[in-house]
Amino acid sequence: MVRESPAEPPPPPKPYPAEKARGGEIILRTKARKTIFLAGLVGCVVLAFLISLFVR
Numbered sequence: 001m002v003r004e005s006p007a008e009p010p011p012p013p014k015p016y017p018a019e020k021a022r023g024g025e026i027i028l029r030t031k032a033r034k035t036i037f038l039a040g041l042v043g044c045v046v047l048a049f050l051i052s053l054f055v056r
Contacts, residue, residue: 030035
């Protein structure tokens, strides 16, 4: 079987609506999730402080 014309490219993907793309919302519904999130923030601050102590 021989093609007479080149294959057609696939159709372009549908654009994603901007209203859905802007949902940069952090949802912390349970106490455990809130605790883990806050522990991560505190851990970042402590890590930055320790790094600043050892770099000098």
